Amino acid sequence: MRSRKTAGIAIVFAAIAVVSPRPAVHGARNGTIAGRVELRRAAPPVERRPTVAELGAPTAALDISDRLRSVVYLDSAPRGAFEPVETPRAVMDQRGERFIPHVLAITTGTVVDFPNSDRIYHNVFSLSKTRQFDLGRYAAGHSKPVRFDRPGVVRVFCDIHSHMNAFILVFSHPFFSLTDNDGRYHIDNVPPGTYNVVAWNEGVSSDARPVVVPDGGVAELDFTLR
Amino acid sequence: MKLVLRAALFAVLALGHSLPACPQALPSEPITFADGRVTISGDVSVAVAPEDPGFFNYTDYEHSALRLFRLDVSTAVAMGGHFTALGEMRTENLGQVHAYALYLRIRPWIDRPFDIQAGRVPPTFGAFARRTYASDNLLIGYPLAYQYLTSLRADALPVNADELLSMRGRGWLSQFSLGSRDLAAGLPLATAFRWDTGVQVHAAGHAVDATAAITTGTLSNPLFKDDNSGRQVAGRVSVHPVAGLLIGASAAHGPFVSSTAARGAVGDGHDGAFTQTAFGADIEYSHAYYLVRGETVFSEWKVPAVGTPLIDTPLRALATYVEGRYKIRPGVYVAARIDHLGFNDVTGSSGPRTWEAPVTRLEVGGGYSVLRNLLLKVSCQRNTRDGGFVREATLGAVQLVYWF
Numbered sequence: 001m002r003s004r005k006t007a008g009i010a011i012v013f014a015a016i017a018v019v020s021p022r023p024a025v026h027g028a029r030n031g032t033i034a035g036r037v038e039l040r041r042a043a044p045p046v047e048r049r050p051t052v053a054e055l056g057a058p059t060a061a062l063d064i065s066d067r068l069r070s071v072v073y074l075d076s077a078p079r080g081a082f083e084p085v086e087t088p089r090a091v092m093d094q095r096g097e098r099f100i101p102h103v104l105a106i107t108t109g110t111v112v113d114f115p116n117s118d119r120i121y122h123n124v125f126s127l128s129k130t131r132q133f134d135l136g137r138y139a140a141g142h143s144k145p146v147r148f149d150r151p152g153v154v155r156v157f158c159d160i161h162s163h164m165n166a167f168i169l170v171f172s173h174p175f176f177s178l179t180d181n182d183g184r185y186h187i188d189n190v191p192p193g194t195y196n197v198v199a200w201n202e203g204v205s206s207d208a209r210p211v212v213v214p215d216g217g218v219a220e221l222d223f224t225l226r
Numbered sequence: 227m228k229l230v231l232r233a234a235l236f237a238v239l240a241l242g243h244s245l246p247a248c249p250q251a252l253p254s255e256p257i258t259f260a261d262g263r264v265t266i267s268g269d270v271s272v273a274v275a276p277e278d279p280g281f282f283n284y285t286d287y288e289h290s291a292l293r294l295f296r297l298d299v300s301t302a303v304a305m306g307g308h309f310t311a312l313g314e315m316r317t318e319n320l321g322q323v324h325a326y327a328l329y330l331r332i333r334p335w336i337d338r339p340f341d342i343q344a345g346r347v348p349p350t351f352g353a354f355a356r357r358t359y360a361s362d363n364l365l366i367g368y369p370l371a372y373q374y375l376t377s378l379r380a381d382a383l384p385v386n387a388d389e390l391l392s393m394r395g396r397g398w399l400s401q402f403s404l405g406s407r408d409l410a411a412g413l414p415l416a417t418a419f420r421w422d423t424g425v426q427v428h429a430a431g432h433a434v435d436a437t438a439a440i441t442t443g444t445l446s447n448p449l450f451k452d453d454n455s456g457r458q459v460a461g462r463v464s465v466h467p468v469a470g471l472l473i474g475a476s477a478a479h480g481p482f483v484s485s486t487a488a489r490g491a492v493g494d495g496h497d498g499a500f501t502q503t504a505f506g507a508d509i510e511y512s513h514a515y516y517l518v519r520g521e522t523v524f525s526e527w528k529v530p531a532v533g534t535p536l537i538d539t540p541l542r543a544l545a546t547y548v549e550g551r552y553k554i555r556p557g558v559y560v561a562a563r564i565d566h567l568g569f570n571d572v573t574g575s576s577g578p579r580t581w582e583a584p585v586t587r588l589e590v591g592g593g594y595s596v597l598r599n600l601l602l603k604v605s606c607q608r609n610t611r612d613g614g615f616v617r618e619a620t621l622g623a624v625q626l627v628y629w630f
Contacts, residue, residue, distance in 0.1 A: 044258060044262070045262075046255045046256070047255075047256050047258045047262060047265045048256070048265070049256050049265070049267040049300070050256070050265050050266070050267055050300040050301055050302035050312055050314075051302070051312070052300045052302070052312045052313070052314045052327045052348065053327075053348045053356040053357070053358075053359070054348065054356070055341075055343070055348060055350070055356070055426065055428040055435070055437045055462075056331075056339060056340075056341035056343075056428035056429075056430055056435075056437075057310065057331060057333055057339070057341050119432075119469065120469055121469045121470050121512065125556055125557075126556070127556060127557050127595060127597065127598055132555075132556040132557070133556055134515070134553055134555070134556040134557070136513075136514035136515040136553065137470060137512050137513055137514060137515075137517075138513075138514065139468070139469035139470065140469065155598075157598055163255075163256075165255075
């Protein structure tokens with residue numbers, strides 16, 4: 001199992017090395033990689049720092065459901081497989097002093113909107129090398145966009161509420177999938193061939209595992225993390 | 227200085243050593259165990275600055291806010307939905323570890339934002355007093371109202387106006403004839419470095435929060451165990467009509483002179499008469515990349531009139547500061563604070579004069595976030611004072627702050 005740092009590097013490499021070790025055969029039908037990511041234990045939520053200096057208890061509750069979701073992606077992708085036609089958009093909401101979703105997987109060039117749905121101010125920022133930004137403070141009903149042009153892992157925080165955090169995984173190819181809460185995933189439209197596949201959860205990633213995608217078929221691949 | 231250097235060395239060893247290779251080795255989030263019922267966080271800061279011969283930044287005779295290593299460990303232990311025990315252990319310059327905070331928070335109704343806190347509780351009065359952590363402080367120095375030491379003491383009293391005036395600008399180490407004869411540091415208007423002990427009640431609404439407390443000490447002299455016959459009553463109301471705007475008003479009243487000092491001045495049974503009364507107002511507005519705060523604290527201390535020339539009026543002080551921050555890029559900000567502390571006149575043998583030397587401070591600086599939870603601050607402050615041996619000082623400082 002790899003560390004957070006190597007997980008980020010792996011994604012970067014995945015983005016740079018947009019080549020398949022065994023290119024797809026011309027005219028073949030695309031297949032699917034499907035399976036399940038089993039988590040031995042869910043990543044613990046980031047607790048609020050002890051509010052020793054506060055005059056009363058905080059009100060917003062924490063929720064761990066998002067932490068069950070993982071991202072599965074191809075370590076390397078078929079050449080020319082990614083042909084973006086228009087700027088994709090995604091949303092990461094700020095609600096109940098949480099980022100929703102907690103994990104976002106996008107392709108390079110995606111613009112992510114960060115609406116504030118709380119009555120209080122939030123201040124979204126990231127100091128990640130992949131994408132540094134600080135959206136400043138803005139109130140409920142307002143939103144600010146950020147465009148992600150480089151592949152990698154972006155950790156997102158709120159400057160006001162230190163327990164608010166999220167991940168954005170940026171890929172330069174479309175061969176990734178976010179699991180559901182049961183850990184199930186499927187990566188569709190994968191050209192037939194042999195690929196290395198990686199599973200990621202809360203900064204921890206698996207070793208790359210090879211898989212053969214048959215012509216028009218489904219390749220099953222399960223992972224266990226943590 | 228040796229202590230500060232030792233602290234800096236400790237900080238470098240503790241933080242810097244592992245930074246280039248693996249910053250993730252340090253916790254970046256609170257540590258939790260027992261199924262999330264126990265949460266521990268920490269704050270470490272080390273500030274380095276040249277000597278401050280005018281003692282403008284001293285919080286007592288030995289500690290300067292600009293030359294300080296501080297380690298805080300905070301813990302919250304949740305005991306069901308109604309009770310949480312909170313504590314904070316603190317050491318400064320690797321000295322004695324003491325309980326900065328230790329109290330029980332009770333929430334009688336789970337769904338209602340109404341809390342009772344009992345023990346060594348956070349200050350009710352003002353805005354800055356609960357924002358004294360280095361990671362919350364925009365600059366390295368502190369507002370004068372919460373840090374600057376006047377010559378006034380709780381355990382010693384001047385016998386007359388001349389003696390009081392002779393101590394102008396010497397709050398870092400003053401001495402009076404009545405009560406304790408020891409040389410010791412005086413009192414700030416409201417200290418940011420000790421918390422009081424008592425019971426606090428807090429109710430939060432959509433736009434209004436209100437807090438009231440009864441404690442053993444006073445704003446300027448919080449205590450663990452009372453040393454006179456009276457308690458302090460304090461209250462605060464804050465209004466946040468729109469996101470980003472907070473307006474607060476505070477008041478506090480309680481006896482501040484120790485019974486020993488009062489007995490030395492006027493005999494037994496009068497220690498409840500020598501009170502500190504304070505009023506405060508604060509405002510904060512933030513939007514986008516800027517944050518502006520202002521706060522004013524008025525304090526009045528009643529001291530006994532013993533000898534001539536009499537101190538025939540309460541001793542008053544008014545401190546006001548305005549501070550602001552602007553983020554110029556992700557992880558980088560600039561900040562400034564202008565601050566003034568003034569005093570009323572008392573009449574000594576040579577005529578009326580402010581009972582303490584007025585002080586003005588301008589501090590400018592900025593911060594750079596090396597990591598989300600590792601902040602490097604630099605600042606430069608200009609202090610001027612109308613009295614004392616040293617009347618002005620320009621001080622630069624650097625501070626490294628780490629928290630999890």
